[in-house]
Amino acid sequence: MTLKESGADFVALDIPNANTMTVGMMAVMAQAEAEAISERTKAAMAAAKARGQTFGNPNGAAALHAAGKGNTDAVRAIKGKADAFAADLSDTLADVHAAGHITLKAQAQELNRRGIKTARGGRWHPSSVANLRNRLEGHQSHAGPL
Structure with a gap:
């Protein structure tokens, strides 16, 4: 819902x-400026890339870990704490x-009924049970009963 559709007065x-027309003109000008900034940024990035400049760390966090x-x-x-839990x-x-x-x-509901809390002291949800099962099974996707 937009501000205009909400029926709220804008001051x-x-x-x-400022009236509706003034606010509308300001919004149009702001949109035009945002688009101009975006175009200038894209052009500057393309020019830098054409000069051979690279962006970001090509090794990701590996450089930090190596250091x-x-x-x-x-x-x-x-x-380790999650594995132990x-x-x-x-x-x-x-x-x-x-x-x-x-x-x-059903497993989440039963764990909650038994008063067993999650590792962070919260309630169980199907996704938290799936995460627990995945950790116990040693992989990322659920593959059925333990």
């Missing part, structure tokens, strides 16, 4: 006498499945 504090910087250790610790729930999840809760939704 500009810096131009209190001993970045968050490699932090990521390793976070993944998943391992602790492995038997519970197998029990939930064995009790007839086959779908991810």
Whole structure:
């Protein structure tokens, strides 16, 4: 919904006498300026590229990691904690499945009914159960029962 469609009155504090036409003209001018800036930026980037200039880091984060910087250790610790949490729930999840809760939704509902919290202390959802199962199975896609 646009401002005009909402029926709300628009008052500009810096131009209190602005009316619908004035605001419309300002919007058109702002749009034209945005398009001009975009075109100038694209032209400048194309010219720089034609001169052989490269943009960004071609190695991504690899350069940081090679220099001993970045968050490699932090990521390793976070993944280790998540793996441990998943391992602790492995038997519970197998029990939930064995009790007839086959779908991810049913498993999430059962974990919530049992008062079991997620690693961050929240409620279970089908996607969080899928993430847990994927971590336990050691891959990225869900492939059925444990």
